[in-house]
Amino acid sequence: MSNIGRRDALPIPPTNAEVKNTVCQYCTVGCGYKVYTWPVGSQGGLAANQNAFGVDLRNPQNPLGGLVYTETMHSIVTRKDGRQYHVVIVPANDSPINFKRDHSSRGATNAVATWSDARATKERLKYPLLRMGDQFQVITWDEALAILAGVAKGIRDKDGNDDNIVVKAFDHGGSGAGFENNWGVGSLFFKGFSVKHIGIHNRPAYNSEVWGSRERGVHELNYDAIDARLADTIVLWGANPYETASVFYTEHMQPNIQGATLEEKQRNLSRGEPVEAGYMIVVDPRRTSSLTIAENIAKDRTLHLRPNLGTDYILANAIARVMWERKYYDQRFLETRTDMAKFEEYKEKSLKVGTPYAQFMAEVERITGVRRADIEKAADWIAKPKAGGFARRTLTIYEKGIIWNMKNYDQVAAIVQMAVLGNNVGRAGTGCGRLGGHQEGYVRPPSPTPGSIYNGGPPVNVDKYLTDGKGKLYWVIGTNPYLSTPNNQLFRKRIRERTKALSDFLGQSGEPGTTQEWVAKILEGLDATNGLFMVVQDLYLIHTAQDAHLVLPASAWGEANQTSINCNSRLLRLYEKFMDPPGQAKQDWEICKLMGLKMAELYRAEGKEEEAKRFEFGKNWRTDEDVFLDGGNSYPNNAIPASEEATLPAECYKGVTYAFLRQVGQQGIRTPVRVENGKPVGTLRRYSVKFGTKDGKFSWYGTDDWEGYPEEVAKYLEGEKAQKYPFWMTTGRAQAIWQTMYNDRFLPEKMNTLPMPYIEIHPQDAQRLGLRGGDLAQVWNEEGNGTFLVYVTDSVRPGMIFALQYHHLGTSNSMTPGYTDPKTTIPWYKGTRVAIRKVRGALPDLQNSTSFLQQNKFD
């Protein structure tokens, strides 16, 4: 009946099935999962003592708490022993994150996303591939690394530095990464090589996305999930957790709005403190599902602020100004915990206390489009003391709507300063930080750029470096820049031109037959053509890999032991290995280690012992844990009292071993970890005593004035172009899919739900353009084009569309300008102007199988 194969019976793990602990590979929330594996050929029984779940399956499970075992939670994989094994991956029942075995539609597909030669995931890369003219040929690791090391060394020998070695690599946890692989990648490029032209997976440079907060002394991961249950008010600023951090919303925020956490509030907060069901403020250009669900629960405790694109920092400053006027701050806190000299600058530039209140607010209304009354209401909900003089507790969570806004630095700084002015960091039920996208697992030697323009930056825009014709070796690891970089259409064209120039050169008089000749001809070709030698290290032959010269197969989540933290509690856990990687795919850390050893071999052959040694960083890494421990040792001394936690890097795990993590299982340990009496101790919540600055005081900053839009977007707001490109476009993610769909595009459940990239358009605009749900629209501007499916919805307002940022069939980034914040080199992915037209005809099969009902309507 449906076009997806459904199941009505699933294999039951027998009592002797192997049981492993793991954590979902996908989003920031990091829900706990249990993995059951056993050889094909046997099954458990329905009685509780006959199956590894220990659950009586003769009776239906109880809703909201019973065993969750859905159709996508089973698969069959082949191990290196040649035998087939059942794999069952179900939400854990003992996790402090996903209570009651909660999970999302993304995590529910962990099992079917595993590699198998019998399913669509057979597309996983098994062996290194070398381009021979127009096709790839399989080669061995030995050959692949000999060529790669030969080319890298040839470039260094000629240049005397690593300027032409350009890297784009993941820096996150979860999905195949984690502390182990981060340390491997970091060691290769910052210890072996000294690469400075390196970009992070989703952006053009190597930078923090939140220097505006870190340079104030507040790392972005400072709250705990419990704070969302204890808060009086939750502010979601440019963050849509129902869709992108689903279980954090359903298990920690939603119950608070529903008033289901009152008892927990009473238990955890001050004696006599009034508690009530939570309030929610959503600041977003869209009526997101996170907003409309809250409205559905309690309209009178929900507030939506809808600032004009790019004006959020002005709005945050205005809310803070109201707090200042109404004295919603604690003078003692300001004096003891914050830098009062810098506070003057903040007052003058951000709060503009020199401008009369009414005049200031009128100006803010004009710039942001948000009504003064709503701004004042927001300030009340955020910081107005409660009855009895108790300080209000507000948890402020922001994400890409702020980070990938124009003026990244000032946006982030304005929000964290608003929070700190109201003493809303470091107390139960408070905090100000990122929602997070993916999990984290950052441990690396020092990176090339220490901070923003105010701290030794900004970092180099590596995309631009490449499209300007610079760089020779481009090594892409665990990311797909053909979908993920801004100004994507231009980027793709330029990289294709440059890689093809080299490919053509290599084909002149025939591709070489020996490794030495390959290396020599590549080096010669790079100089002769200004081409680019591209290496892609990934799970699949991703879009970017189509133009690569060398493809290296990486192993994935579940195919090795790994460790990561989630974002909402910094909860470090062990993700246990439960299957083997396909073919000869390897963990990134091992690839980096082998590359290092190959480089060392080449240098040693020339008698360059010093250089050789630099590249032997991984010679003692035999197991995943060796790498984990090696990385952990790079953290500073953490045998310090709790009051000093602010001095530690947020992810510090020094002193933690795999044995310890096995013992604590799903309970994990919260970083930064300190060591007390030789034992690792976690940190529930940060900055209760000091902030993360040299003197421990919060460091204020005066934000810029409103200066209008950057040239790249302003050009669309005047004259002819204003008519030609009449729509604002903002962009973002969708509930069902993960990142660039590198796994999801092989899952029929996902492709049926979201068969193509889509836009949301307001009914009025849709009517004018003759568009209906399920039609196709062409969206374009001077930067690029895209074809999108249409959803008609009041989520967006007239004159603005929302476009899905990543889909394997296209990206809104094609239309995104090349603008980056001059202070941080962070792009503005979420705002530009576009034209829209209906594409003639339709795709009826797709209209028949896919739903176009409104996704934010819950009443």
Place this chain on the structure above:
Amino acid sequence: MVVSRRRVVQVLGGVTMASLTGAGKAQFWFAPSLTYPAIKVGNVNNLKNNEPVYFNYPDARSQGILVKLGRPAIGGVGRERDIVAFSAACTHMGCGVQYKGGRFLCPCHYSMFDPAKAAAVYQGLASTGLPQIQLGIAQNGDIFARAVNGLIWGRARNI
């Protein structure tokens, strides 16, 4: 809208079909793979558009919802191919879904399913559509449930 059945199901009389796909070392059984009873769940003459009827299927502990949508649906029966039935247990964590405003809505974590599209999840945390209950209509208008296409939440096997 043209909707083709994946498999021709034998009509009426309560005969059910089990189909087994995949052979060799590893087997995947696609639904319906079990032997289901045929149970009368309503009559076309009593159905009104958008007024759901609840019934139990395939046993007393599993609730189903029968609804006439007034627009053609995947797997729909009746003259307008608009009569469909689904398990009422949300495929996320088992709460009972409600038929409201032309779609199924789960009150627990707000998953939503499109009844015209085989109850595909179009929003929310559920990972699969609601299991669709295959229907047949007798000459007198009686509607029979005959099999379940998808796993009913809370079970390792439907029967």
